[in-house]
Amino acid sequence: MNGETLKIPQATAKRLPLYYRFLKNLHASGKQRVSSAELSEAVKVDSATIRRDFSYFGALGKKGYGYNVNYLLSFFRKTLDQDEVTKVALIGVGNLGTAFLNYNFLKNNNTKIEMAFDVDKNKIGKKISNVPIYALSELEERLSKEEVAVIILTVPASAAQAITDRIKHTGVKGILNFTPARLNVPESIRVHHIDLAVELQSLVYFLKHYPLDDTEN
């Protein structure tokens, strides 16, 4: 993200990629403008929030016209640094890690998994979807040399902290942590934690205890 976006509240910034993806689809289908109600329906964010978010982007919708799709797209592209590729490394080529390497976020043209690491001799030296798998012993050297900014952690939880400690002195600024481990990091590193088991459990809990009103169906 560039300096300009620092003024955008974090909650708004988190919704940016969601808006961006939807607007790209709209643009591809030839639409020139979009109303906050249409956006709201598509991205499932209430329209008051959308209007407030968009006012931070300097996009003021006109009544009866909506928002200019091109303007928003160029703003998002600039803000999300779409022109600059962020190098990503994945650590732990197990089942989940392998799935990410195969997926490789190809629809997001600004992020690319450039390399992977593992300790398993049977995996080291191989490639998955053209991404090379290196020995963990080469971690610091390769991350620094290739200027990797983000790592995806898909190792067993017990290995997560030790790896995190090792990347402190590389240029890594962000960790997408798929392990259940809570990581201690220096202030200069941001961690986003995605615990799939917890997310699934929480969804099941909500379905049980807060069922959606289906009387309309």
Ligand code: ATP
């Ligand atoms: P698999 O079926 O390949 O064992 P899994 O996802 O069930 O995958 P995990 O035990 O979660 O297995 O391990 C994920 C991957 O992390 C494995 O490829 C394993 O070799 C690797 N791994 C384990 N410890 C480390 C470590 N300290 N550093 C890097 N990779 C590690």
